[in-house]
Amino acid sequence: MNIEQILSEKTIEALKTLYGGDVDKVVFERTNPDFAGDFTLVVFNFLKLSKKKPEVTADEIGNYLKTNVAEVADFNVIKGFLNIVISDSYWLNYLNSITNKPFINPELPANAATVMVEYSSPNTNKPLHLGHVRNNLLGYSVAEILKAAGNKVIKTNIVNDRGIHICKSMIAWQKWGNGETPESSVMKGDHLVGKYYVLFDKNYKSQIVDAKLKGMNDEDAEKYAPLMREAQEMLLKWEQGDKQVRELWTMMNGWVYKGFADTYKMMGVDFDKIYYESNTYILGKDIIEDGLAKGVLKRREDNSVYIDLTADGLDEKTLLRSDGTSLYMTQDLGTAAQRYKESHFNKLIFTVGNEQDYHFKVLFLILNKLGYDWAKGLFHLSYGMVELPEGKMKSREGTVVDADDLMAEMIDTATATTKELGKVDGLSDNEANHLYKTIGLGALKYFILKVDPKKKMLFNPAESIDFNGNTAPFIMFNYVRVRALLRKAKDIAGFEPSTSFNNNVTLLPKEKELIIKLHSFTPTLLQATAEFSPALIANYVYDLAKEYSQYYHDTSILKEENKELMYFRLHLSNTIGTAVKSSMLLLGIEVPERM
């Protein structure tokens, strides 16, 4: 039980003993830095019980706690605020108890819940862009966080490898590609296929303009443009299993997969299971049958199937076309059910942008109405769009920020900055290159993950991502300082981190602050788990690093003459280093040993 829980329980006890009142929950908060104390209780809510003035009530509770809780060293009262001071020895014992232990238990508990996290889910007609980057980093980090919190996590990716979009690229390549391949053009496969997607769109647009000049209305012009009709025909052939179309499709998708694999590898994300829509798009029809049988779904006169959600404030949703073919929603119903059958997940998290909020609301509602118990475990991890200063990214207008380019730029900047600061002395080329990558990609990942997932975020390509201040390089820098300290401590003072330390030291205010910060690692992890928010971890690790940076600046460690005090400070530094590294790994960010 941590100290806040002890305080909370004892306060409930105090309220009972002193005033005979029953309260089921009491929350302490951190004391405002301007006042003396570690934790604060606001007593206004208990005045009804005590029937006394705030000051008196706070004083009485304070006295009770001081008498009955060994860890409470002192207290003070200001207006209705009861500030509790916890003894140094408690904090020192606490630090000793976590020293040399991992912050994240690598073993899963026996009763671990199974959580499937779906993320990435790209289309195979174009390369990944900044929006996908946010999705990938979020999904990966949330998966790591859930794992750290003791869940068995299955990371999945459903690749949208079929449909009209890929046919557009195929048509364009057939017409204008002259047999170009990733090898012949020395271009990543996903970029090559994306090039033809853009080419298709360009020519398609001009066909629409031509048609409209000939007097056709907008809708018809778009529908009857020769290129679009060719793409539609190709899609039909694909569905019929036409050998040539399938071969072309297999080849071009193969190029894309190779390209995606490189991007994922660079980004440092991975998957336990990859699904392909070409295998799953027919799923869901059995669920429709089930729904019809249960009377939840209805069939229209034209044979199409729908569900009426107007009573839930939503619309009628069609689930099967009149020709019996399935829709996006049908497919999603089917894949969810399939995944439950395969993994018996307790939770299934869909990492998908908030533009699909409505879709998931409907999807979950339907599955619940169909009476599937597992549907209660479905969750849409909805994240905001990444916007540019001029607004939303649009691939057709060429305003997308390409994932590969962005990562390369980040690494270039890291290379230049690192060299400029003269930080590569004594590193081999391999080590230096690894460092540039660690810093550049770390900066990018932190920049994206520190923002609350639910909120939209702005990326300004004109201003490069910072390496100073609230950034990953700053956090890494403080980790590196710890590592350097420990290396030197071993040489100079024979210090071994594996030892324990003497508790007989007087804590500096900043040292106590740092230990309390370490103390909040686990609550923060639990909150991040509950809210699916890597941002909470990012904010936590920045706070910790910042406090440490100040401490490091103001306090001498290796020059401290009292050896026990020096060892204590080294242990504190070491443990902070471990907490920083663990936190960064939860964000999918590696930390270097030197920089």
Add this chain to the structure above:
RNA sequence: GAUCCCAUAGCUCAGCUGGAUAGAGCAACGGUUUUCUAAACCGUAGGCCUUUGGUUCGAAUCCAAAUGGGAUCACCA
């Protein structure tokens, strides 16, 4: 037309399960290195927390409305 989301320093973001004088970073200005890595540290300046009303002992935080911005509402994915 309907529904949903958002609004905090010049900029990017924290804070939102109601609590003490609203915090960081960047940008601006000034200072700190014979001392453990200055990608650092310290200081100055910067705010009617969009507006109005309500609930409360107490509201950036909860409720309602207005304004501004975004998204969604296909037999598309």
